[in-house]
């Protein structure tokens with residue numbers, strides 16, 4: 050995948066990624082809002098973390114990147130749900146990206162497009178060192194451990210999934226935060242193929258992250274080599290397959306086939 054000077058990767062699958070991300074964010078917020086409705090006396094706060102948020106734009110075509118998509122989407126829900134507070138915590142390791150993003154957020158605020166019940170914080174932290182605790186806790190210090198919402202991780206390589214503890218820590222400490230991962234399965238395949246590595250198939254690796262339910266979004270039609278998928282993890286049992294948008298429970302027949310493909314495990318009689 051080509052990586053631009055800003056460290057933000059892009060490929061022929063980027064447009065499909067942004068579309069899939071936006072739709073799933075809608076799904077996630079809608080489900081949490083339904084849960085908030087069920088418990089009207091509890092505190093209503095939706096948290097959204099983007100641990101590798103880029104600078105707000107996709108580098109190849111200057112379309113909106115995940116940070117601006119999230120601000121836009123969450124602001125729409127916030128206008129309609131004034132009794133709910135929405136918190137966005139946007140982080141990137143590149144100071145230039147964070148700075149650019151801050152400028153863009155300022156411009157959106159000036160146009161009054163962010164309602165008052167949306168709070169945005171930006172950070173510049175490395176969230177994938179092998180320990181991961183210190184960075185993550187400094188990002189999480191502003192929230193309580195019962196926080197509800199979504200953490201999004203969109204890395205260029207596979208270190209954050211294979212080497213760092215970031216996802217394990219979040220799953221353990223804040224069980225109500227769902228996790229969305231843009232998985233660079235092509236990078237994982239390369240690492241697995243290298244000598245002297247202890248990389249093992251993704252479908253086994255995710256078992257280390259303590260979540261009850263996993264879904265996978267199948268690759269885009271253009272992605273014949275199974276290079277990119279979304280994985281989503283939650284403890285909320287009401288998530289179902291969304292076949293129109295290529296989302297499947299990983300334990301379903303369809304989900305298992307996709308998981309085998311991205312984990313580079315052959316189904317019977319198949320060449321990959």
Ligand SMILES: C[S@@+](CC[C@H](N)C(=O)[O-])C[C@H]1O[C@@H](n2cnc3c(N)ncnc32)[C@H](O)[C@@H]1O
Pocket residue numbers: 055056057058100101102103104105106107113114115116140141142143146174175176177178203204205
């Ligand atoms: C694929 S891009 C993310 C694009 C973004 N999600 C979007 O849709 O616009 C990956 C980003 O992760 C950042 N990054 C790389 N390593 C990181 C780390 N260890 N901690 C935090 N951010 C990191 C890069 O600077 C880059 O902006």
